[in-house]
Amino acid sequence: DHHISHCQGQKKKMPLKGSYSWCETINHIEVEVPLKGASRKKIDVYTAPSILKVSYPPFLVDINLYAEIDEEKSKAVLKNGTLKVKLAKEKPSLWGRLCFDGSKEEVILRRHESYEKRKDKVQRNVKKVAEMKMEEERMTFRKHMALEERERQRIDGIKEDEKKRAEEEMHQAFSQLQINGANRDVVNEVIQEIPSEGFDNPTHPENTENGVHAQEFVVLKDSPMYTENKLMPPRKATTATFRHTPRLFKTPSRESTVKQEQEFIMKNRKFLWKNVLLNTEGSDIGDVDPVWLIKKGDEFLTRRDFSSAINAYTEAFEADETMIKALGNRASCYLHLREAKSCVEDCVEVLKSDTLAKAQFASIEEEESFKKKTLINLGMAYCLDAEHDSALQQFKKAQEFDSDGKFVKQCIDYTEILMKAFQLKAEGDCHFAKGELEKAKECYTEAFAVDPTLLQSKINRAACHLAMENAVFCIEDCDAVLGCLSYERNRKKLHHDMDNADGASILAAVLSPKPRTRRTWIVTLLCRRAAAKKFLRDSSGALDDLLDAESFIRSSDDIDKHMLAKDIAVLKEELRIA
Secondary structure: OOOOOOOOOOOOOOOEOOEEEEOOOOEEEEEEOOOOOOOHHHOEEEOOOEEEEEEOOOOEEEEEEHHHHHEEEEEEEEEEEEEEEEEEEEOOOOOOEEOOOOHHHHHHHHHHHHHEEEHHHHHHHHHHHHHHHHHHHHHHHHHHHHHHHHHHHHHHHHOHHHHHHHHHHHHHHHHHHHHHHHHHHOOOOOOOHHOOOOOOOOOHHHHHOOEEHHHHHHHHHHHOOOOOOOOOOOOOOOOOOOOOOOOOOOOOOOHHHHHHHHHHHHHHHHHHHOOOOOOOOHHHHHHHHHHHHHHHHHHHHHHOOHHHHHHHHHHHHOOOOOOOOHHHHHHHHHHOOHHHHHHHHHHHHOOOHHHHHOOOOHHHHHHHHHHHHHHHHHHHHHHHHHHHHHHHHHHHHHHOOOOHHHHHHHHHHHHHHHHHHHHHHHHHHHHHHHHOHHHHHHHHHHHHOOOOOHHHHHHHHHHHHHEEEEEEEHHHHHHHHHHHHHHHHOOOOOOOOOOOOOHHHHHHHHHHHOOOHHHHHHHHHHHHHHHHHHHHOOOHHHHHHHHHHHHHOOOOOOHHHHHHHHHHHHHHHHHHHH
C-alpha cells in the first residue's frame, strides 16, 4: 500500500556533529553542550549504560562513553542556552578520558550490548510498574473487602441488639401474663369462700351474669385483687411486593463486566437511546439538553480532544435530530482524526435536502456558511481517501458560497496538482510491477517534481534505485525522506477560520500521515538504506539502521519483526567473523 505524505519546508540534511566540553569527579561526569539557539521542544537526550546522545537539530552529539554509567542517578539541566548533563558513574573512579577507544567492531558490539541492556532495563521497569499496579489493585480490593466486613459486622451487631431487645420484651410480657394468672387463682378462692345467704335467688335469670351472681360480680370487680387480662389485637394482614432493579442486559450484574457493558452502551447508544432503561426521569442535563451538549463538544474541540467532542456531538444529535450543527461539527472532528469514511458519511447526511429542512439557522448567511464549511470538509475527506475527482466537485460547489473565492480556489488548485502527481505515481507503480525500472524511476521523479510533498514517489524511487543496484542514489533518497519525517513530527493543526487561512496548507495538513503510517514508512526506509549499505559492504552502518528500525516498531504495527530480527542476527554474525 502507498500512502499520502506531505513534508512542509526544504529538504533536510543529515545531522551535523555538535560540540561539547566535559569534566569529571570520582563519582560523576559532567558534559556541557551549547545548544546554539535550538528550540527546547526539539532537544532529545538519550542515555544507555555506555552511550550518551544529545540531539538538537540540525546538530547531534553521540558519545561512546569510556565506562558504564547509572542512568537512574543521572540528570540533565537546561540553563542559559547550555545543556548540562550530569552522569553518575557505575563504579567510582577517575576515567582520564571520556570516549571509548577501540576498533570499529568493538565499538559496534559495545553499543549493541548497551542498547540491549537499556532495552532490558526498560522492560524490567515496565514489568515492575505493572506488578506495582497489580499490587495496588489487590490492596485496594483487600481494603474494600475489609470495609465491607466491618459494615457487615456493624449490621450484625444492630440485628443482635434488636433481637435481644425483642426477647426481653417477650419475657416481660410472659411474666405479666403469669402474674395475671396467679391473681385469677386468688379471686376464684375468694369466690368459693363467700356465703350464699343474703343474696337474691341465684337461679333467677335477671340476677345472673355469665353464671355468676350480679352482686357477687360487682363486688369482685371492684376488688383491688381483680386484674383484667387485656391482650393486644391481632395484626392486620398486608402484602409486600419486592422488585429487582431493572437492567438493560439479561445477565446478572457483575462488577467484572461493568466496563464492557458501559462500552457497549456508548458504542450502540444511537440504537438504544429510546430504551426506557437509558432515559429515566432523573437523567442529568448532559444527557438530555442538546444545546448544552453542543457547547460541551465545542469546548472539547477547542482543546483538541476530538474523541470526547465526537461523543458530545453524537449525544446532542440523538437527543434532537434538528441539531444539524452537531453533525457538521462531528464531521470536522473525524477530519482531524483522518477518519475519511466517517467524515464523508456525516457530510453527506448533513447536505441532504430533508436534513437541512429540519435545521434552524438564524439567517441565510449562517446557513450558507454552514453549507460551505460542510462542502469543504467533504472535499478534504475525499482527498484523504484519494478520490480527487469527487473532491474537486465538492470544492467547486463550495466556491459558490465563497465571497472572494480565495480559500476554495487554493484547495482546487492543490487538488489538481495532487491529481496529476498521483496519476504519474500510479503509472510508475505499473511500470515497477512490470519490471520496467527505468520508466518507473522517471515517473516517480516527475511526480515528485509536480508535488514535492508527495513523499511516496521518493520512497518508491528509492526502491527502484535499490532494484537497479544504484545503492548511492537509494541512500540519498532514503536520507531525504527520513529527514522530512524526522523533523516534521508535529503535524499542522487544522484551522477553523477558513477565511484567513491558506487552503493548500490546511489540505496538506489533512493529508499528512498518521503516526502509525509514519512509523511504517520510517522502518521501510531504514531497511532499504540498510540493504543499500550492505551492498556497499558497510555492514556496521547496515546493522545500525536495522537496530534503529527495530526500535521504531510497536506491538500494534503490522511489520514482520521476526524477519528483521533474523537479518540483525546475520549481520552480527558477519561482523563477529570479520
